[in-house]
Amino acid sequence: MDRLEIKAQFAVTEDGTIEGLASVFGTPDRGGDVVHRGAFAGASFPIPMLASHDQKDVIGVWNSGEETPEGLRVKGQITVSVQRGREILDLIRAKAMGGLSIGYMATSKTPRRGGGRDLHKIDLFEISVVAIPMHPGARITSAKEHPMTEKTETPDIAALEAKMADLEKKADTTALVARLDKLEAKANRPQGGADDPKEPTAERKAFAAYLRLGDAITAEEQKALNQSSDPQGGYLAPAELSSEVIRDLVEFSPIRAVADVRGTTAPSTIYPTRGDSTNARWVGETQARTASTITFGQKEIAVKELATYVDISNRLLADAPQAETEVRSALAEDFGKKEATAFVSGEGVLEPEGFMVNADIAYTANGHAANLSADALINLMYAMPATYRNAGAWAMNGTTLATVRKLKDGDGRFLWQPSYQAGQPEMILGRPVVEMVDMPDIAADAFPIVYADFKAYRILDRVGLDVLVDPYTQRTNGMTRIHATRRVGGGVLQAARFRKLKMATS
Structure with a gap:
């Protein structure tokens, strides 16, 4: 009123x-x-x-x-x-x-x-x-x-x-x-x-000092702010400031939007593979037939585990009800970024196998260590079988995409084509572009661009983000421990449906 x-x-x-x-x-x-x-x-x-x-x-x-x-x-x-x-x-x-x-x-x-x-x-x-x-x-x-x-x-x-x-x-x-x-x-x-802003409370004065000086604030100012130890919860902002939390932007590659995502209840999944074609030949009526040998193998995608925990003071949870929500939000953002990075460049031991580290994926040489070649992109795309090529998409980070947008063919036409319809992606050589922040930059001996039918990359979800709030084990320290676990696997099923662009060694 x-x-x-x-x-x-x-x-x-x-x-x-x-x-x-x-x-x-x-x-x-x-x-x-x-x-x-x-x-x-x-x-x-x-x-x-x-x-x-x-x-x-x-x-x-x-x-x-x-x-x-x-x-x-x-x-x-x-x-x-x-x-x-x-x-x-x-x-x-x-x-x-x-x-x-x-x-x-x-x-x-x-x-x-x-x-x-x-x-x-x-x-x-x-x-x-x-x-x-x-x-x-x-x-x-x-x-x-x-x-x-x-x-x-x-x-x-x-x-x-x-x-x-x-x-x-x-x-x-x-x-x-x-x-x-x-x-x-x-x-x-x-x-x-509210209290007259011309006469700020001791907490507001101390918080302003903390924003200016950090941990160099006086003992009296620390006493006005401190709700728990610095490494385990830090300082609680005055009530008039704590209702809004300023968050940094978290970007991660949209692999899940283009890959083949499946659920699983097992610790790993094995996919049978078939290698060679048969050795069939044209023969006459009485001519001897030749034998064929077909080799079979298997591709296993193991489920990996991502986990951490956060300790947060019970007083902070009581005084700032949004604190637990912010912790959950931070965990979801961090786990999403970590798994997206692993899908691109994961080493395949503790992490899922990233498609950029798969040794069976072929590449096309760019011919220069720093300058992208329009001809190299055309060569890369048409080096793939037509079936895979017609289902493929480009992937690169924003810095590389900015360079590609400036490339022209021999007739002076841009390789990049804008999207004229809402909801439709941009195009390079008639195929869509997916911007992935985890792709490497253009540099000597780097692989800054990949063209692929990403349905050949399989993601297996074993357990979604599981958050467990434990108010008991750390209660003697005045803390609540929040555990988070995520079990997910990823790997390339068919390397032939991927092809990378390799920059020359300087």
């Missing part, structure tokens, strides 16, 4: 029906604010009736309201069937609670000369029965059977001010007024009443 104002006069009946002026138009309240007619044009009823703006103290409902020349006149019902409603009704009759206060947000306002604001448009959230009104004219006029003032019509403002002053002299309301002033001041500050 922007502010909680007391600007009202109302009447009640025995059954709790209540009518009143929730806001007075045209005259300033004690804070200098003036509400103008039309400010409540968009008000929607019914709205809650509260006691002293306590959301836990609902005493009824306002059923209707309309703007009149003097202000916003409302009608509602105190719930007298519950004890709290009867108590409030008795306090109104005893003149202990004599005003209405609106809870609202000012959506159109201008500053007034000398202080205060002109309020032209207001979003009304609730109207409360209160003891001390903000506006001198916001007083209860009558309760029909129990008169509250001498008149039920709009009261004389000057007379009401005099009565209010007399009442304040008789009753010591200093502490209550001071508390209301404090609440009003906080409600008018940015951030919904």
Whole structure:
């Protein structure tokens, strides 16, 4: 809410029906604010009736309201069937609670000369029965059977001010007024009443020092920030900063989007392979036939395991609920990047076998150690059998792709062709391009480009990312240990469906 104002006069009946002026138009309240007619044009009823703006103290409902020349006149019902409603009704009759206060947000306002604001448009959230009104004219006029003032019509403002002053002299309301002033001041500050940003908390000062100096901050500043030991959780940002986490961009090669991905329940999978063709020949009627030998082999793809754990302080988990979510997100990003890198260049022992390290994949020489040759790319593509070539795609990193986009054929036409349709990839020599950040850069003796039918690369998922939260084993240290495991395998099934471009040795 922007502010909680007391600007009202109302009447009640025995059954709790209540009518009143929730806001007075045209005259300033004690804070200098003036509400103008039309400010409540968009008000929607019914709205809650509260006691002293306590959301836990609902005493009824306002059923209707309309703007009149003097202000916003409302009608509602105190719930007298519950004890709290009867108590409030008795306090109104005893003149202990004599005003209405609106809870609202000012959506159109201008500053007034000398202080205060002109309020032209207001979003009304609730109207409360209160003891001390903000506006001198916001007083209860009558309760029909129990008169509250001498008149039920709009009261004389000057007379009401005099009565209010007399009442304040008789009753010591200093502490209550001071508390209301404090609440009003906080409600008018940015951030919904947060501490004055001109006077930062000790935690905010210490955090600012940590951002500037790192671990060189003083012992007092460390005490203001430290929620756990530095290697095991570090410093917790002040509450007003910890709700947002700035994340670095994590890029990884989209191998899964183009490869053949399968699930498995075994630690490895064996694929039978067939080598030679038969030795069939054309023969005459009585000519001897020749024998054929077919060799069979097998290709095994073993499932590998990727694992780690993170210790995080229990206090940090309690004070920053998003901390565990961020840990899980970081694990998923790291595991995704690590496995994508392994699919490209994994050594095949502890990691999956990357297609760039498979010794059976042939290559085409570029002929130069630093400059890409357009002719070499054409030679590479057409060195593959037509069936594989027509299903293939190029793979390279962004730096290499930038170089390829500048290449032209002998007629001055670019080899690279842009995509003119949403969702369709870019093309080189009529075949799509997949940008893979884990591919090597152009350098002497490097393999910066591969052309392949990537369905010949098999990925086996044994276990998805398994995250286990262990709050017990490290509890004596005030920590929770979060374990993460991923079991996945990968390997080239048919090397003939891949071909690499090799830069010359300098």
